[in-house]
Each structure stands twice: as structure tokens, then as C-alpha cells.
Amino acid sequence: MDRSPALLLLLALALCEYGHGLSPDLKVKSPKDIAQLREGQRLELQCQTDRDSGAFWIRQDKSGTLHFIVFISSISRTTFSNDQKHSPRFEAGKDNKLYHLVVKSFTPQDEGSYFCMTIFNQMLFFSRGQPAFLPVTTTVAPTTSGPILKHGTTEDPNPKTPDPERRMQEDLDFSCHIFIWVPLAGACLLLLIALVITTVLCRRTRRRRCRCKR
Incomplete structure (x- = not known):
């Protein structure tokens, strides 16, 4: 994914504060439960808006960097990074005022918060972020066995080395x-x-x- 649009987005964030009174309603959700997202699973996201002016899909990774994914126009034309109409990793489309994004096979590289963005009155408006992360795997520490009994004697599991002095x-x-x-x-x-x-x-x-x- 191309990071160059992220710089323009960061410069334009200051303009967002001036449009609260006219801000369009943007809501991002997933039609499926993604609380237990698995690697290789399809991730489906929807952006619902009351404006029919096109929408951008953007991902913010763990380090805070913004990544441009796709722009969906009001007539359902898609433009991915590098001005490509199709992507091997994503699917995008429009249904009435719902802008869809699908990650075909979710990987750790796709983790982050997904935002929907639109331009209205020459200002940028962002939705709330939809987090999408793989579950954290915890490793169990190996259990240590107790002292071994031999002929009625107990061996110290932590033998002390003799002090030379x-x-x-x-x-x-x-x-x-x-x-x-x-x-x-x-x-x-x-x-x-x-x-x-x-x-x-x-x-x-x-x-x-x-x-x-x-």
C-alpha cells in the first residue's frame, strides 16, 4: 500500500475541525464478529454515510502510520494504490450509501484501525476507527519439577556451589x-x-x- 497519500491526509487534518456543524455522518462497522479474527480469514467492513460523494478507506497501523487502501467514487469506480483498478489483496464497492471494503486474506500486515473518509465542502471528515487485530497468543512457561526422592533423601533442586574462601x-x-x-x-x-x-x-x-x- 502506498504511504504518500498519508502525508496529504496528515496535513489536511487541521481542516477537519472547521466542519463539525456540517460534518457528514460516517459509521464504520463489520457485518460479522471480528473479535476473534483469525489469520487467513476474510475481513468485511462497511462505511455508512448520508452523503453520496465517494469515500476513501485508510488503515492506521500500530506505529500510527496511515496507509491509503482505496477510493470508491459515487458511481462505484475503485482506485487502489498506484492508480490500480483492482487489488490482489482487497475488494471494494458501493451499494447505495454503503461503501464496502474486504480484506481477502487477513494477515498480521493488515492489523490496525480502519477509517472511512470523505470530502465535503473541500474538507476532510473521518469516521471512528474500526480496530482489527489478531488475538494475542500467550506462551505457557514450562513447569519445574519438584525435588526428586532417592532412597528416602530429598535432592535440592537448586544446589549451591561451594564457597572457596x-x-x-x-x-x-x-x-x-x-x-x-x-x-x-x-x-x-x-x-x-x-x-x-x-x-x-x-x-x-x-x-x-x-x-x-x-
């Missing part, structure tokens, strides 16, 4: 424990041996004394 501190503590407890254990062992020797010597001394008394 903490690991080093634990190694130092273990080394300190070795240097402290090994000498203490050796000293205790020597004391135990000395205690055993002392006990044995004491018993021998007592036996000798007992024999001497006899």
Missing part, C-alpha cells in the same frame, strides 16, 4: 585441630603409660614388705 577456612581449622590434638593425645598416652608403670611398681613394693613381716 569457606573451604579454605575449613581446611585451616582442620590443620589447627591436628596440631593441637595430636600432641595432647601423645601426652595423654605417655601419662597413661607412666600410670601403669607406677601401679605395677607399687604392687611389687607392697609384696616385698608383706614377705619381710613374716
Whole structure:
């Protein structure tokens, strides 16, 4: 679709404010429910007006850019973009004071708000926009499984990586424990041996004394 007429339309929007008292009645609707519009579906729109002076069909995309689609004259002649009488994507026509537009196969490229516009007393008049959008598809996030039980134990689904500083501190503590407890254990062992020797010597001394008394 040609965007060049959109620039002229934007420049002429200021003229629209002067014609409220004489503005023609323009109503855009769809004969079918388009709330659940599907890709590849036909989109049918109607522009009803009380003036028989021809009508333009214009689409405003999501970015706000206006796109000229077709002009339908009062004698049902159609002029699409690039001055073409026919379009592979659209159908247009006139029935009494109803100006029809059909999107043959609706695609994401056709999404936007559709307007009907007419010229009266050298001023432009726009209808209210008819939104036409495909339903938004939402993706479901994958569910995460809980902790796995193995032989009565629960595995943490988020295992923590060991802290190297903490690991080093634990190694130092273990080394300190070795240097402290090994000498203490050796000293205790020597004391135990000395205690055993002392006990044995004491018993021998007592036996000798007992024999001497006899």
C-alpha cells in the first residue's frame, strides 16, 4: 500500500475541525464478529454515510502510520494504490450509501484501525476507527519439577556451589585441630603409660614388705 497519500491526509487534518456543524455522518462497522479474527480469514467492513460523494478507506497501523487502501467514487469506480483498478489483496464497492471494503486474506500486515473518509465542502471528515487485530497468543512457561526422592533423601533442586574462601577456612581449622590434638593425645598416652608403670611398681613394693613381716 502506498504511504504518500498519508502525508496529504496528515496535513489536511487541521481542516477537519472547521466542519463539525456540517460534518457528514460516517459509521464504520463489520457485518460479522471480528473479535476473534483469525489469520487467513476474510475481513468485511462497511462505511455508512448520508452523503453520496465517494469515500476513501485508510488503515492506521500500530506505529500510527496511515496507509491509503482505496477510493470508491459515487458511481462505484475503485482506485487502489498506484492508480490500480483492482487489488490482489482487497475488494471494494458501493451499494447505495454503503461503501464496502474486504480484506481477502487477513494477515498480521493488515492489523490496525480502519477509517472511512470523505470530502465535503473541500474538507476532510473521518469516521471512528474500526480496530482489527489478531488475538494475542500467550506462551505457557514450562513447569519445574519438584525435588526428586532417592532412597528416602530429598535432592535440592537448586544446589549451591561451594564457597572457596569457606573451604579454605575449613581446611585451616582442620590443620589447627591436628596440631593441637595430636600432641595432647601423645601426652595423654605417655601419662597413661607412666600410670601403669607406677601401679605395677607399687604392687611389687607392697609384696616385698608383706614377705619381710613374716
